[in-house]
Amino acid sequence: MNILQTIFTDYYEEIKYTLHPRPSEMENIEKMINCGDPSFGGAMYGCPHCGKLKFVPFRCHSRFCPTCGNKYSMDRTTSMSFKLINVPHRHCVFTIDENLRDFFLQDRTLLHCLFHSVASVVSRMFFKMNKSRNFTPGYIMVLHTFGRDLKWNPHIHCLISEGGYSDDGVWRHITHFNYTYLRNAFRTALLNEMESLLDPSFKKVKALCYSKHKQGFYVYAKPNKCDPKTVVKYIGRYLGRPVIATSRIDKYDGEFVTFHYNRHEDEKYVEETLPAIDFIKRLIRHIPEKHFKMIRYGGIYARHREIDKHLHRAIAKEKHRVFRSFNQWRIAILSSFGYDPLQCPDCKHKMEFLELYYNHQRVSLEELYEKAMSKSRGKRSSA
Structure with a gap:
């Protein structure tokens, strides 16, 4: 868990029952907290060169999440x-x-x-x-x-x-x-x-x-x-x-959060410490x-x-022409976070997709595709 997930997890009950957040706030908070949790499923990759396996969990796709x-x-x-x-x-x-x-x-x-x-x-x-x-x-x-x-x-x-x-x-x-x-x-x-x-x-x-x-x-x-x-x-x-980027959060001791920023008027470095619940209020609004x-x-x-x-x-x-492959997941992660998610950590070869895990169940790519197609056909027939 990153530091933002830790803060929101520690204060989850207080957020839910004392701040009375809007439905969209609560939805994004829950998505962010569970982002990258393997229990929600993911994809298994393997290295054809050395046999190394790597599990990549699903992400939350929330704009509130510092990663997504x-x-x-x-x-x-x-x-x-x-x-x-x-x-x-x-x-x-x-x-x-x-x-x-x-x-x-x-x-x-x-x-x-x-x-x-x-x-x-x-x-x-x-x-x-x-x-x-x-x-x-x-x-x-x-x-x-x-x-x-x-x-x-x-x-x-x-x-x-x-x-x-x-x-x-x-x-x-x-x-x-x-x-x-x-x-x-x-x-x-x-x-x-x-x-x-x-x-x-x-x-x-x-x-x-x-x-x-x-x-x-x-x-x-x-x-x-x-x-x-x-x-x-x-x-x-x-x-x-x-x-806020997690890199701007300098300290969290369970009660107070310290973060920094460069003041817009004169670019002066400012460090601010707030009670965790006040810090959360500033974010979710x-x-x-x-x-x-x-x-x-x-x-x-x-x-x-x-x-x-x-x-x-x-x-x-x-x-204006741009590089279209930028939309590909692998290149997007590499450009955003500076590492290749499909590079084998041992031999540095490209890892290949093996299978999906969804809600603790193993699902092949063909099964997932067929399920999506049948759902799409059902919608068209009902319409």
């Missing part, structure tokens, strides 16, 4: 690379006033407002540049709810193409982004949408935000991050990665609701747009 979350982040980065056209992209961060943060914590449906507001201001900025040709950019939005200190701080990382396609397939390159407009428009769009969903008392908070942020909410652009390869690698750090989409695509990257059918040929020529 890293792999998920890498897979999403690769998936994003396939969608990007080969043009420069701008990485912008849309932040909000700290007085608004608790609204999103108490009512998580409001997180949709962040996506809606960013999408509307980006689209309008490009529309204002050339109304007659209707140039449409491609943009990808990623919700990030935590800062380096693990506190609740929802904000949007947005990857925006430096240009757009018109309805007739003409590309226009744009290097100047109107950040003054983005700041003011994002503040107005977000506050107006929140006001329409909340009770009248929100008007006081809205007025306070306008007086405090006369230049709009802070919209930050990372400098020199426009190359597609560089910007995808950078924003990949925010794609569903775990709230960042677990999203089940089926909530943390990554959303807009403009020419949106799947539902009818116009994409007409632009497909033009865009396909500009797609």
Whole structure:
């Protein structure tokens, strides 16, 4: 067990009966605690050279898990690379006033407002540049709810193409982004949408935000991050990665947890010690609701747009090429964690798959495949 699994296992009963976690929180906690437990099954591999056997347990596939979350982040980065056209992209961060943060914590449906507001201001900025040709950019939005200190701080990382396609397939390159407009428009769009969903008392908070942020909410652009390869690698750090890496947890004595981070403002090294239950509270609040989409695509990257059918040929020529075998399990583990899971620890030869174990039962690959196919056929016949 890693240190995070140990902490959550020790406080499992207290979490369940005193913190009253949301269903999605409890589901991900249980997945993370049992990640890599051989009793839940796994695959047996053998070395054809020396006869060494190796059992690889199933993983939990939870983004909250420090192991599976890293792999998920890498897979999403690769998936994003396939969608990007080969043009420069701008990485912008849309932040909000700290007085608004608790609204999103108490009512998580409001997180949709962040996506809606960013999408509307980006689209309008490009529309204002050339109304007659209707140039449409491609943009990808990623919700990030935590800062380096693990506190609740929802904000949007947005990857925006430096240009757009018109309805007739003409590309226009744009290097100047109107950040003054983005700041003011994002503040107005977000506050107006929140006001329409909340009770009248929100008007006081809205007025306070306008007086405090006369230049709009802070919209930050990372400098020199426009190359597609560089910007995808950078924003990949925010794609569903775990709230905290186990390497940042320095000490756990059964009651207190000590972790460290570099402060965002000045990169100063900070070490913080919290009671274990408070540390757990900080972590689990960042677990999203089940089926909530943390990554959303807009403009020419949106799947539902009818116009994409007409632009497909033009865009396909500009797609950014990446190494597709990155999706393979073996290479993914090697790239994420620095070791080859199928390399024989004795003779260093490649190990081969032998059989699966599921719920304490030996299952051949053919049996598992046949079971999956019969289940699929059953679904089709019932439909």
